[in-house]
Amino acid sequence: MDLRFTGEEVAFREEVREFFRSALPADLRRKCILGQRLSREDIVRWQRILHAKGWATPAWPVEWGGTGWDAVKQYIFKEELYLAPAPEPLPFNVNMIGPTLIAFGTEEQKKHFLPRIARLDDWFCQGFSEPGAGSDLASLRTQARREGDEYIVNGQKIWTTLGHHATWCFLLARTDTAAKRQQGISYLLMDMATPGVTVRPIITIDGNHEFNELFLDDVRIPVANRIGEENKGWDYAKYLLSHERSGVARVGLCKMRVLRAREIAAQIIVADRPLSEQARFRERIARLDVELKALEMLQMRAIAASAHAQAGKPDPMAPILKIRGAELQQATSELLLELAGYEAMEFDIDFVRGKTPQPAGGEDWALTVAPNRYWLRHTSISAGTNEIQRNILAKSVLGL
Amino acid sequence: MDFELSEDQRLLKEGTERLLAERYDFEQRKKSLAERWGWSGEQWSRYAEMGLLALPFAESDGGLGGSVVDTMIIMEAFGRALVLEPYLATVVLGGGCLRFGGSPAQRARLIPRICDGSLLLAFAQAEKQSRYDLADVATSARRAGDEWVLNGRKRHVLHGDCADQLIVTARIDGDRRERTGLGMFIVDADAAGVSRRSYVMQDRLRAAEIAFENVRVAADSVLGEPGAALPLIERVADSALAALCAEAVGAMGRAHEITVDYLKVRKQFGTPIGSFQALQHRAVDMLIKVEEARSMAMYAAMMSDEPDALERGRAISAAKVQIGHSGKFVGEQAIQLHGGIGMTEENQVGHYFRRLTMIEFLFGDTGHHLAALAKQVVAI
Numbered sequence: 001m002d003l004r005f006t007g008e009e010v011a012f013r014e015e016v017r018e019f020f021r022s023a024l025p026a027d028l029r030r031k032c033i034l035g036q037r038l039s040r041e042d043i044v045r046w047q048r049i050l051h052a053k054g055w056a057t058p059a060w061p062v063e064w065g066g067t068g069w070d071a072v073k074q075y076i077f078k079e080e081l082y083l084a085p086a087p088e089p090l091p092f093n094v095n096m097i098g099p100t101l102i103a104f105g106t107e108e109q110k111k112h113f114l115p116r117i118a119r120l121d122d123w124f125c126q127g128f129s130e131p132g133a134g135s136d137l138a139s140l141r142t143q144a145r146r147e148g149d150e151y152i153v154n155g156q157k158i159w160t161t162l163g164h165h166a167t168w169c170f171l172l173a174r175t176d177t178a179a180k181r182q183q184g185i186s187y188l189l190m191d192m193a194t195p196g197v198t199v200r201p202i203i204t205i206d207g208n209h210e211f212n213e214l215f216l217d218d219v220r221i222p223v224a225n226r227i228g229e230e231n232k233g234w235d236y237a238k239y240l241l242s243h244e245r246s247g248v249a250r251v252g253l254c255k256m257r258v259l260r261a262r263e264i265a266a267q268i269i270v271a272d273r274p275l276s277e278q279a280r281f282r283e284r285i286a287r288l289d290v291e292l293k294a295l296e297m298l299q300m301r302a303i304a305a306s307a308h309a310q311a312g313k314p315d316p317m318a319p320i321l322k323i324r325g326a327e328l329q330q331a332t333s334e335l336l337l338e339l340a341g342y343e344a345m346e347f348d349i350d351f352v353r354g355k356t357p358q359p360a361g362g363e364d365w366a367l368t369v370a371p372n373r374y375w376l377r378h379t380s381i382s383a384g385t386n387e388i389q390r391n392i393l394a395k396s397v398l399g400l
Numbered sequence: 401m402d403f404e405l406s407e408d409q410r411l412l413k414e415g416t417e418r419l420l421a422e423r424y425d426f427e428q429r430k431k432s433l434a435e436r437w438g439w440s441g442e443q444w445s446r447y448a449e450m451g452l453l454a455l456p457f458a459e460s461d462g463g464l465g466g467s468v469v470d471t472m473i474i475m476e477a478f479g480r481a482l483v484l485e486p487y488l489a490t491v492v493l494g495g496g497c498l499r500f501g502g503s504p505a506q507r508a509r510l511i512p513r514i515c516d517g518s519l520l521l522a523f524a525q526a527e528k529q530s531r532y533d534l535a536d537v538a539t540s541a542r543r544a545g546d547e548w549v550l551n552g553r554k555r556h557v558l559h560g561d562c563a564d565q566l567i568v569t570a571r572i573d574g575d576r577r578e579r580t581g582l583g584m585f586i587v588d589a590d591a592a593g594v595s596r597r598s599y600v601m602q603d604r605l606r607a608a609e610i611a612f613e614n615v616r617v618a619a620d621s622v623l624g625e626p627g628a629a630l631p632l633i634e635r636v637a638d639s640a641l642a643a644l645c646a647e648a649v650g651a652m653g654r655a656h657e658i659t660v661d662y663l664k665v666r667k668q669f670g671t672p673i674g675s676f677q678a679l680q681h682r683a684v685d686m687l688i689k690v691e692e693a694r695s696m697a698m699y700a701a702m703m704s705d706e707p708d709a710l711e712r713g714r715a716i717s718a719a720k721v722q723i724g725h726s727g728k729f730v731g732e733q734a735i736q737l738h739g740g741i742g743m744t745e746e747n748q749v750g751h752y753f754r755r756l757t758m759i760e761f762l763f764g765d766t767g768h769h770l771a772a773l774a775k776q777v778v779a780i
Contacts, residue, residue, distance in 0.1 A: 001402055001403055001404060001405055001406070001409065001469045001698075001702075002402050002702070003402075003403065003698060003699065003702040004702065262777070276777075276778075279774065282774035282775070282777040283770055283771070283774040285774070285777045286721075286770055286773035286774040286776075286777055287721075287770065289718065289773065289777075290696075290718045290721045290722055290770075290773070291722075293696065293699065293718050293722075294692040294693075294695050294696050294722050295692075297695030297696060297698060297699050298691060298692065298695045300403065300695075301403050301695060301698075304402065304403035304404065305403070308404065317691070320687070320688050320691055323688065324688065324692070387681070390680065390681045390684040390685075391677070391680070391681075393684045393687060394680035394681070394683060394684050397684075397687060398660050398680070398683055398684065398687065399660075399664070400660065400663060400664065400674040400675070400680045400683060
């Protein structure tokens with residue numbers, strides 16, 4: 001056992017840092033620092049920069065555009081990305097549908113989609129949740145009726161993150177209505193431009209538009225766009241969800257927020273002294289630092305274990321990372337909110353959404369902290385609520 | 401970066417756990433508690449036979465050249481079994497003083513005797529007024545010709561009652577809390593002027609209050625540089641903290657296992673109480689706290705080797721804070737999930753809680769280490 005980074009890993013970190021320093025456009029970096037939301041164009045532009053460098057999809061197999069980095073290097077890359085701070089590559093493409101296609105897609109599907117997914121020529125959204133199927137995902141009711149070479153799909157999806165930007169959707173639909181629950185579900189790729197697809201925005205408590213509802217009325221999806229076997233979609237989705245969870249801790253993002261808080265606290269003067277000198281503030285930072293270090297070490301242990309685990313076997317630690325990652329994302333956003341004080345009160349949605357580079361007035365960084373604090377409540381709800389994660393751990397690890 | 405145990409480390413873990421599984425159940429432990437020093441001499445000999453007492457010492461000193469990871473493995477196993485023997489006092493603390501500060505002659509004189517189990521040491525550091533401040537030392541050491549003369553009182557000396565030799569911190573010059581002016585002395589526990597009061601701690605381990613009245617110490621029994629011993633004291637304390645973190649992980653991990661097992665067999669309302677979601681989630685929260693503590697104990701072990709005192713201290717403090725939070729939660733909830741039976745002396749889960757509560761104090765509690773970390777948070 002040796003938990004130190006090797007010389008090669010330290011050098012790799014420097015290489016990645018240097019790349020981000022030179023390749024990350026200043027306007028994107030500024031948005032990330034200020035906590036503004038990114039436009040579709042922002043995300044595509046950054047993905048193409050990464051793609052040109054060959055770093056768009058580090059975790060994929062080399063033959064499909066991966067970098068061949070081991071898990072530690074992938075982790076270093078991710079951490080430096082958050083610390084830059086740079087936009088996160090679209091998880092639906094890079095972490096979810098890409099790996100699913102690589103594992104279960106046909107040669108043709110892989111050849112067609114993977115390059116387009118990596119370059120973000122195709123933008124995927126996730127069509128899993130339904131109004132009646134949240135935590136109980138297997139109760140989904142969207143139906144896909146086979147008609148010749150096509151499925152006719154009818155139903156409704158919800159919480160479709162960035163669905164309004166998407167050109168494609170990977171969705172689960174019931175292909176055998178007689179089968180019970182997890183059986184009888186198929187995994188389909190749907191062109192969002194297909195007639196019968198309606199996207200309706202859901203505005204969240206932060207005043208922003210990230211979620212959508214998806215209405216599917218007699219949408220025709222070619223059978224060729226099914227992944228794997230009919231009625232086996234649940235297995236593929238489960239594989240995908242385990243991928244989703246392992247990336248969810250986002251330690252680097254939390255670290256970046258704590259660093260920001262320390263910078264900002266030095267500028268805020270309370271009773272003629274910088275806030276950063278207050279014992280209570282310092283203790284709060286110290287406490288968060290400890291929690292983040294523990295999460296980071298948990299993440300590193302999971303990475304190390306993944307190198308020894310059988311492929312495709314879900315990591316028993318992954319739900320812990322999801323739970324603590326979500327909680328610390330929330331805690332670090334609350335820290336910034338507390339620092340802002342009165343300055344957090346002004347609602348300037350155009351600035352938050354990055355539509356105006358400068359705010360109408362007020363402190364630029366402070367205008368985003370309340371919306372981000374509101375928005376980040378989603379982290380303990382989405383991708384399997386933290387309570388569902390606890391159910392999974394109780395069953396799979398504790399045997400209860 | 402590698403979290404896997406090597407083949408040797410795996411064997412050490414299995415060997416230690418097997419020994420404790422065979423020889424250290426709750427009833428056997430009770431018998432050991434009734435022995436003269438509150439632990440088993442027979443068991444101590446077994447540790448010596450297995451090489452556990454020799455493990456952290458350099459081969460050139462007669463040891464086995466083990467690493468911080470080996471100590472972590474042993475301490476975690478000891479924590480799981482609530483081991484009573486003075487491993488921390490003799491091997492980690494006393495042995496640490498010798499490893500980090502002993503002259504070749506001192507190491508040659510004492511380390512082989514630690515390894516074969518014939519020498520017991522204790523670290524006499526804390527005082528009534530010092531609380532957790534390692535520099536706060538009122539016990540004095542005055543030079544008298546070739547010798548030193550010690551005067552003062554030490555408290556909470558872990559296993560100080562049975563120790564053959566005491567390693568004592570004392571002030572050579574300077575004000576009471578000054579960071580310079582400290583010395584470290586090896587003192588024969590039977591020397592004239594040494595008097596000990598043995599006492600039982602809340603977790604039933606033993607400690608002593610020790611008075612030194614004009615105790616004469618030969619020049620060759622000074623450890624390290626007289627007047628500049630604080631870095632050595634800190635290093636020893638940090639390595640003890642790393643070991644205690646591992647012990648705490650063992651204790652809370654075992655308390656958690658016992659609790660989960662109980663949830664599976666205890667029935668109420670006609671069903672195992674482990675089928676209730678409120679209790680399942682509590683058990684999972686305990687698991688998370690254990691795993692966070694384990695992660696930080698690994699981090700502490702790795703960093704306890706770090707020569708940069710500031711870096712090392714920060715990492716060790718962070719680990720102790722995590723252990724404090726985790727230990728409190730896991731200990732409390734282990735009892736809560738057992739219900740009334742968890743409150744009883746006959747049920748082992750409470751014994752884990754007692755030990756975890758005492759570990760919280762040793763070499764600084766959560767508040768102490770959090771304050772140390774907070775002090776280092778500077779504006780950037």
